[in-house]
Amino acid sequence: MSEPTRKLAAIVFTDIVGFTKLTADDQSKASNLLKQQRKLLKPIVESFNGSWVKEIGDGLLLIFDTVTDAVNCSIKIQKEAKRIDSLLLRIGIHQGEILLDENDVIGDDVNVASRIEPFSAPGGVAISNKVNDALVRESAFETKYLGKPKLKGVGQEVKVYCITSHGLPETKLSDVTAKLENRSSLAKYFIFAAIVTVLLAGYLYMTISDANKIDKLSIAVLPFTNISSDEDNEYFSDGLTEELLNSLAQIDSLKITARTSSFTFKGKTDDIKEIGKQLSVANVLKGSVRKFGNDIRITTQLIRVNDGVHIWSETYDRKFKDIFKIQKEISDGIASILKLKLLGDGLNQRRGITDNPEALNLYLKGKYFWNKKKEKELYESIEYFKKALVEDPNYALSWVGIAEAWLELITVKRFTISGQVRTNFLGEAKQAVDMALRIDSNIGEAYTVLGRIHRNNKELANSYFEKSIQLNTEYAEVHHFYGEFLASSGLDTAKSIRELMTAIEIDPLSPSILATIGDYYYRYKNESKLALKYLQTAFEIDPFFVYGNKNWIYTSLLEKYYKWEEAEASWKYAYQTDSTQFGTLFGISNYYMMVGDIENSIFYYKKLYKGFSSRKSFLDLEFATDIYNLSANIELFLKHDLNSSTQFLEKSQIVCYIYDLHYLIYNYKANLNKSNFNKIVNEIFYNVKVNCSDNDNTDEYGSLEKGEFIFNMINSNENDYGKIVKQFSESQYFNASIVGFGYAIVGKKDKALEYLEIAVNNNNLGKSIRHPVYRDYQADPAFINILNKMDLSN
Structure with a gap:
């Protein structure tokens, strides 16, 4: 054998x-x-x-x-x-x-x-x-x-x-x-689209709406199932769902759940009662679509949530050319069974629509690709919207679709395009929305687009958002973008959160709105735990949701609370969604740097550096210093190479976007004599104060004050340390980890450990724990205890 x-x-x-x-x-x-x-x-x-x-x-x-x-x-x-x-x-x-x-x-x-x-x-x-x-x-x-x-x-x-x-x-x-x-x-x-747990059901209902007061005249339209033999007809079942949703929005006194939340349940088999509870609606409309050539069969079921009873159902066997009649029949049927009054002719009250079946078909294809929110699909959506306009030149909503697609492309490609290309995209969006308004000057969605385009003109943007709300009060996205604008522009942060809460009430399971609310609490209220709850809910609904700095804020908060596995999973989801995005590559490399995984950190860093460092237009931006700082951190925390770290840190100071001035000062102390050390550091302080005083980001993280604190500790005697710490404690940028770092530099291990303990208990101890200044602390029980609290003992 x-x-x-x-x-x-x-x-x-x-x-x-x-x-x-x-x-x-x-x-x-x-x-x-x-x-x-x-x-x-x-x-x-x-x-x-x-x-x-x-x-x-x-x-x-x-x-x-x-x-x-x-x-x-x-x-x-x-x-x-x-x-x-x-x-x-x-x-x-x-x-x-x-x-x-x-x-x-x-x-x-x-x-x-x-x-x-x-x-x-x-x-x-x-x-x-x-x-x-x-x-x-x-x-x-x-x-x-x-x-x-x-x-x-x-x-x-x-x-x-x-x-x-x-x-x-x-x-x-x-x-x-x-x-x-x-x-x-x-x-x-x-927790994905089908399973939004008690965190979502309980937390959102307590903070956003009263679950015990569900409006009986409320409805969610679940995505209709495509049962056609051709899977390519999915665009039609999705589009029909959205069109029905918009048609029902014309019914007086009927509360409609927005598309994003309804489509959370696409392809799922959740219990209707649970769906109704999560969406805070009393009724659910579901159905199926079979399309074969020009023949269509649509089945509908209206279900009462509290007891699961099918209170109305109908099957429609029609030709595609009758699609508008079917939509109206469904709207009329629901209105009748719920004893509601239609606004005029129902369907005809919606602005900017078409009566051309082929134009509608092409528009639905465009919306299908637009909802993917990815670069290739967004370009495809523009082509379908244009084809719809060939069939019906007066189809105003197709022009709005084109404008929205160009704006989404700016978001998707924001790290890979120059300022000029961005301006060109805005120009395309402006031209498209102007065409829509020439056809119909009362399309609410169009004014939302104008508000986004003109966000740098505060008064003009504000007027456009207000106009959009006036025309379409139940449009969740106008409240979303308006709320975000009010906060970021500094116009009215109190009104901002009211608008955002209105948006989430209309669209309770929208990841983008939930993430924006989390961003609001993080940026403008400094409420980290509340911010994390909203962000966590957003990413539980859609782990592959990628939206720039919100992914960064979410994972930063997970790291702040030492939830390393969740942070890693989130970055991997982002990487799978877009493996070329600057924020994703930077974030995942930075994450592995923080947990001490040098191989993975360098792997993703190389992809980042290769993809972006050679782009002159990119290096003209503040993001260039992000690359420099990440480079410095890898050299300092993982390789313990002070010389290479210093070179990158010096580059970051040139562009007036300072993160880690205190680490640069440490490097100088280790490599220079006292005379040269004092001369160079004072020159840096002078240059920063003089040349960067008009830069809003100079003190965003208090780097100058932190750097001055470290410099003062180094140049003082032991008797003055307490006074220097007290003075620093009065700063808005006071951080116990910086004090611990300062004491470690001057050789006061016990005091350093005391402040590191305070920092870890306050969730303010991050990457600095890997600094080489703590190399001799590794066997100390107090230091090991700190690592255990951070879940970094391994």
């Missing part, structure tokens, strides 16, 4: 859902299903260079040389399995070391793969962290973090994900039978 061969492999386990019951009900059918599975799947496995190791009951054990082959084969299997009735599979994939023993494979990693499979959704694919690590840098794949399961018979720590791209379903955690480790703490990762 030959010796077992050891090798690294990708291990795949499959299992047929419901096979045990099928065997009990019809053994002959079950046996035939296994034969069909073998006949269908074996050639697929071979085509991806896989080995069909063995069949275990209804399950399969397969191995592949590469993760890519294993994953692509599994995706192909799930696609082809749909052709056979009852062949609904769960698939689990893990990468690890195996022993090939004649016709079998053994090893702990084989057991891991078998334990991961139950985490797959029916028809889906679950993977381990080792497989996910291989996929995360491949833009074609998208995954969702599920948690750390406590796997039976497995000693190693395993994180589980599911693949969400390629049409694969997400795992619904409530359906997973495998036991999760520390379920309560992991739950925060699992």
Whole structure:
């Protein structure tokens, strides 16, 4: 007998859902299903260079040389399995070391793969962290973090994900039978569009609305299900849903949940009562759409939330040209059953619409791509809006769609375009919205666009936002953008939060609105915990939500409260959504720097530096200093290279956007004699005060005062330390970690540890704990205790 061969492999386990019951009900059918599975799947496995190791009951054990082959084969299997009735599979994939023993494979990693499979959704694919690590840098794949399961018979720590791209379903955690480790703490990762937990239901209702006062005349329109044979018709089912939502908004006294919140439940099977509770509505409209050529069938169901009773339903078999009549019939039917009064002719009261079916069809395609909020799709949306205008030149909402797409492109591409390109995009948006208003001067959405375009002209922007609200009070986005504008412009922060709360009342599950409210409490109220609650809710609803500085604020707050795993997961979601964005690459590199992972920190830093450092237009901006500071931090905290760190810190001071002046002063102290040290530091202070006095960011973080505090500590005798600390404590930028840093520099270890303890208890101790000044503290029990409190002991 030959010796077992050891090798690294990708291990795949499959299992047929419901096979045990099928065997009990019809053994002959079950046996035939296994034969069909073998006949269908074996050639697929071979085509991806896989080995069909063995069949275990209804399950399969397969191995592949590469993760890519294993994953692509599994995706192909799930696609082809749909052709056979009852062949609904769960698939689990893990990468690890195996022993090939004649016709079998053994090893702990084989057991891991078998334990991961139950985490797959029916028809889906679950993977381990080792497989996910291989996929995360491949833009074609998208995954969702599920948690750390406590796997039976497995000693190693395993994180589980599911693949969400390629049409694969997400795992619904409530359906997973495998036991999760520390379920309560992991739950925060699992709250997606379908499962918004008590945090959302309870917190939002307490702070935003009264759940016990749900308006009986309120309704949410859930995304209609596309049951067409052609998946490309999804745009039509989504668009019809949105059009119905807008039509119902014309009914007097009927409260409508906004699109974003309704679409949170797309593809989900949540209980209607739970949906009604989360959206604070008394009624839910759901339905399905089948489109084949010019024929359409639309089914609708109006359900009362409190008892689940279907109070109205209808099926419409029509030609596509009758789509406008169908919308009106549905609106009329709901109005009748709820005993409401239509505003005039209902549909005709909505501004800027068309009566051309083909124009509507093209517009719906444009909206479908616009709602993706990604660069390629936004450009596609513009083309469809333009095609709609060819069919109906007076379709004003298509012009509004074009304008909104250009504004979204500014957001999506904000770190990769020059100021001139941004100006050009604004010009395109302005031209489009002007065209819309020439057709119809009373389109509320158009004035919201104008408010955003002219935000640098406070009075003009304010008037446009007010006009938009006057024309369309129930438009959530105008309240959202107006609230954000009022705060950022400094016009009225009190009114700002009122507008934002109005927006969230209309659209309670909107990640962007929730994130903006979190940003408000962080920036303007200095309420970190409240800010984190709103931001956490936003990212629980949509972990892949990427919106610039809000991602940064969210993860910074997670890091502030030492929630490292959550911060890492959030940055990975952002990276999967947009792996080229400046903020994402900077943030994920900075995160790994903070937790001491030099390999990953440098990996993402290199991608950042390669992508942005050569862009002259970019380096003219303040973001250039972010690269310099990150470079300095990596050199200082991870490599302990003071010379390289100094070079980068000196560059950052040139552009008057100062973060870490106190670290630069430390570097000078370590490398210069006292005379040169005092001369250079005083020159820096002078240059900053003279040349950067008009720069709003100079003292945003109090770097000048922190630097002066460190300088004074270095140049004073021991008897004056207390007085210097007292003077610094009166500054708005006082931070106990800076005092600890100062005492460490002058060799007062006990006092340094005392202030570091204060800082960690106040959640104000971050990356500085890795500074080389604390190199000799590593074995001190007090320092170890501080690291334990930060959850950085490892």
